[in-house]
Amino acid sequence: MSHQSAYEPKTGIEKWLDARLPIVRLGYDSFVDFPTPRNLNYWYTFGGILAVFLVIQILSGVVLAMHYVPHIDYAFDSVERIRRDVNYGWLIQGMHANGASFFFVAVYLHMFRGLFYGSYKAPREVLWIIGVVIYLLMMAAAFMGYVLPWGQMSYWGATVITNLVGALPVVGEGIKQWLWGDFAVGNATLNRFFSLHYLLPFLIAGLVILHIWALHVPGNNNPTGVEVKGKGDTLPFHPYYTVKDGFAIVVFLLIFAGFVFYLPNALGHADNSIEANPLVTPAHIVPEWYFLPFYAILRAVTFDFGPISAKLGGVLAMFGAIGVLFVLPWLDRSPVKSMRYRPIAKWCFLIFVIACLGLGWCGAENPDNLVFEFGGFGMPFVVLSQILTAYYFAYFLVILPVLAYVEKPKARPESIEASVLGSSPAAVPAE
Amino acid sequence: MKRFIATFAALAALATPALAAEGETHAPEAYNWSWEGPFGTFDDEQLQRGFQVYQEVCASCHSMDLLSFRNLGQPGGPFEYLPDLEHEGELINYPNPNDNPVVIDIASRYTYTAIDPETGEEIERQGIPADRFPNPFANRAQAAASNGGAVPPDFSVIVKARSGGAEYIRSLLLGYDSEVPADITLLPGQHYNPYFAGGVLAMGPQLFDGAVSYTGDTPQTAEQYATDVAAFLAWASEPHMEQRKRMGLGVMIFLLIFSILMWLAYRQLWANVKH
Numbered sequence: 192m193s194h195q196s197a198y199e200p201k202t203g204i205e206k207w208l209d210a211r212l213p214i215v216r217l218g219y220d221s222f223v224d225f226p227t228p229r230n231l232n233y234w235y236t237f238g239g240i241l242a243v244f245l246v247i248q249i250l251s252g253v254v255l256a257m258h259y260v261p262h263i264d265y266a267f268d269s270v271e272r273i274r275r276d277v278n279y280g281w282l283i284q285g286m287h288a289n290g291a292s293f294f295f296v297a298v299y300l301h302m303f304r305g306l307f308y309g310s311y312k313a314p315r316e317v318l319w320i321i322g323v324v325i326y327l328l329m330m331a332a333a334f335m336g337y338v339l340p341w342g343q344m345s346y347w348g349a350t351v352i353t354n355l356v357g358a359l360p361v362v363g364e365g366i367k368q369w370l371w372g373d374f375a376v377g378n379a380t381l382n383r384f385f386s387l388h389y390l391l392p393f394l395i396a397g398l399v400i401l402h403i404w405a406l407h408v409p410g411n412n413n414p415t416g417v418e419v420k421g422k423g424d425t426l427p428f429h430p431y432y433t434v435k436d437g438f439a440i441v442v443f444l445l446i447f448a449g450f451v452f453y454l455p456n457a458l459g460h461a462d463n464s465i466e467a468n469p470l471v472t473p474a475h476i477v478p479e480w481y482f483l484p485f486y487a488i489l490r491a492v493t494f495d496f497g498p499i500s501a502k503l504g505g506v507l508a509m510f511g512a513i514g515v516l517f518v519l520p521w522l523d524r525s526p527v528k529s530m531r532y533r534p535i536a537k538w539c540f541l542i543f544v545i546a547c548l549g550l551g552w553c554g555a556e557n558p559d560n561l562v563f564e565f566g567g568f569g570m571p572f573v574v575l576s577q578i579l580t581a582y583y584f585a586y587f588l589v590i591l592p593v594l595a596y597v598e599k600p601k602a603r604p605e606s607i608e609a610s611v612l613g614s615s616p617a618a619v620p621a622e
Numbered sequence: 623m624k625r626f627i628a629t630f631a632a633l634a635a636l637a638t639p640a641l642a643a644e645g646e647t648h649a650p651e652a653y654n655w656s657w658e659g660p661f662g663t664f665d666d667e668q669l670q671r672g673f674q675v676y677q678e679v680c681a682s683c684h685s686m687d688l689l690s691f692r693n694l695g696q697p698g699g700p701f702e703y704l705p706d707l708e709h710e711g712e713l714i715n716y717p718n719p720n721d722n723p724v725v726i727d728i729a730s731r732y733t734y735t736a737i738d739p740e741t742g743e744e745i746e747r748q749g750i751p752a753d754r755f756p757n758p759f760a761n762r763a764q765a766a767a768s769n770g771g772a773v774p775p776d777f778s779v780i781v782k783a784r785s786g787g788a789e790y791i792r793s794l795l796l797g798y799d800s801e802v803p804a805d806i807t808l809l810p811g812q813h814y815n816p817y818f819a820g821g822v823l824a825m826g827p828q829l830f831d832g833a834v835s836y837t838g839d840t841p842q843t844a845e846q847y848a849t850d851v852a853a854f855l856a857w858a859s860e861p862h863m864e865q866r867k868r869m870g871l872g873v874m875i876f877l878l879i880f881s882i883l884m885w886l887a888y889r890q891l892w893a894n895v896k897h
Binding site: 282445 | 660687688693775778779782783784785819859861862865866867869870871873874877878880881884885887888891892895896897
């Protein structure tokens with residue numbers, strides 16, 4: 192794409208096709224010959240893992256859609272029928288339900304990697320923004336997918352989340368009913384969620400192509416954050432990274448299989464095995480684990496802020512937590528990409544990761560429960576989530592912008608080759 | 623992990639005596655089930671006894687709408703293997719549950735309403751293995767009316783639908799002899815059970831020593847009944863568990879070998895490349 196094409200059609204048919212549609216050339220230049228920094232570590236394997244999981248989700252989902260019935264009277268039973276009576280339905284449904292969780296495990300690690308190595312910085316802002324759009328669509332697809340089995344958590348999760356839209360002034364009620372297609376979450380809602388749940392993965396697949404395109408124009412970032420300068424810095428993607436990504440994919444699949452075959456319900460919630468009942472509210476409505484940090488941010492806003500009600504404030508904070516990612520490339524102005532060479536940012540990033548995990552913990556708990564109690568003094572979870580939410584936003588809006596000016600970065604290597612070969616790159620000939 | 627959480631919750635409850643009101647819900651009692659662990663399988667005889675307890679006790683109120691009689695004889699089901707009457711101590715496998723004499727016999731004891739295709743009139747016919755378990759009530763309203771307003775939950779996926787699973791079911795069934803705490807007042811038709819969230823439920827104690835007659839020499843105690851029926855319900859919630867674990871072993875071994883090969887290929891390829 193951005194580099195000189197090294198593809199040489201050898202057979203007659205290859206030459207014939209190459210003159211008409213150079214698709215083999217595109218594949219060769221993108222995934223065989225593509226010059227890739229030689230120092231990529233295992234944190235860089237999650238892109239490949241995500242591509243595999245997108246395929247797993249689409250394939251298993253297409254088969255599930257052949258058996259699923261999107262109707263409030265039959266949806267719950269049809270999912271159980273898949274698990275009981277469809278040949279290997281328990282396997283396909285188990286892969287799809289657990290696959291969603293593993294998709295998010297991979298995407299979070301992929302995003303944290305990008306945050307740590309500064310992969311969002313110039314010239315990769317568009318690459319990063321496409322990634323955030325993919326993440327947003329993944330969340331929408333996962334949320335609507337979780338509604339489809341029409342269990343108690345499906346129904347009440349859908350009710351809680353769609354009701355958030357009602358917090359918007361003036362237009363909120365109207366939009367809410369437009370989303371529902373009714374005056375409450377019901378059959379119309381289930382039908383449109385099924386339709387959109389089937390649509391979104393294909394939009395994601397399209398965006399993944401753009402994501403890879405936007406990756407291949409500037410090329411990969413790498414753990415040093417120093418851009419590729421010469422041939423000695425890179426290796427062809429195949430076989431070096433096909434084999435490294437391949438190894439990581441198989442290990443990730445091994446863990447995935449452990450869940451699918453031995454703990455198929457561990458990541459789910461028992462209440463979702465109870466059919467949806469609009470008359471019975473579960474004692475404790477919680478989203479799937481991958482939404483818990485955002486759920487904690489939503490519930491952390493417990494106070495009115497001027498004309499903004501606490502509910503609207505929570506909704507704005509929740510969407511703002513993702514929205515801030517879009518402008519991150521312009522918030523962090525430090526010229527140093529990799530936090531390996533940013534002594535203060537490194538620690539702030541570590542605390543950021545802990546804050547995200549902590550928010551996940553808060554999201555799973557009842558806000559009034561106590562984190563700890565000591566001699567009559569205790570801290571409820573809502574306070575912890577407020578502290579962590581404050582840090583989450585401060586990291587992007589204060590810490591990174593300020594550090595760009597006050598932090599003194601450590602010395603960076605001359606080039607990737609120099610960092611790999613040590614202090615005397617000239618002494619060793621490249622390859 | 624669940625036990626760890628339960629222990630942790632118990633410790634947390636001890637550490638905060640102010641919160642531990644007397645009506646606090648108890649964590650289910652731990653029990654060592656035959657199907658635990660990656661190689662654990664259901665005990666067919668236990669499933670058969672559990673089905674008997676369900677049929678004779680629970681089925682008068684609790685439906686199992688998602689189960690058909692054929693499920694009882696499917697691979698991994700309670701009656702897949704039957705004792706061979708001609709050869710002492712041997713078992714016969716019935717790969718097709720529709721041919722399974724026990725399944726046919728169980729189904730035939732029920733009658734179903736059908737439409738006579740010739741006349742279009744309603745007729746009564748004998749149950750067949752393909753029939754669903756009969757629902758004890760005609761509709762939800764009748765179920766609620768017969769049970770003081772509380773609809774008895776369907777048992778098809780009850781073990782998956784309760785945190786604590788089979789241990790919760792077993793503990794609940796055996797938890798009725800606890801003393802009612804002072805802060806709980808029971809209305810007529812209500813019962814106290816510390817394993818139930820909130821402590822108060824409409825279902826009274828159901829299992830008593832000797833209430834169900836087992837054919838073998840298994841103890842006929844309430845505890846044994848509760849354990850057996852919890853096992854049966856665990857199977858009903860996950861009827862393909864054994865197949866799942868069996869296939870899982872093959873997949874895990876395959877992926878493990880595959881990952882080792884990938885690792886070796888990676889080492890080989892990168893051996894002379896500085897990175």
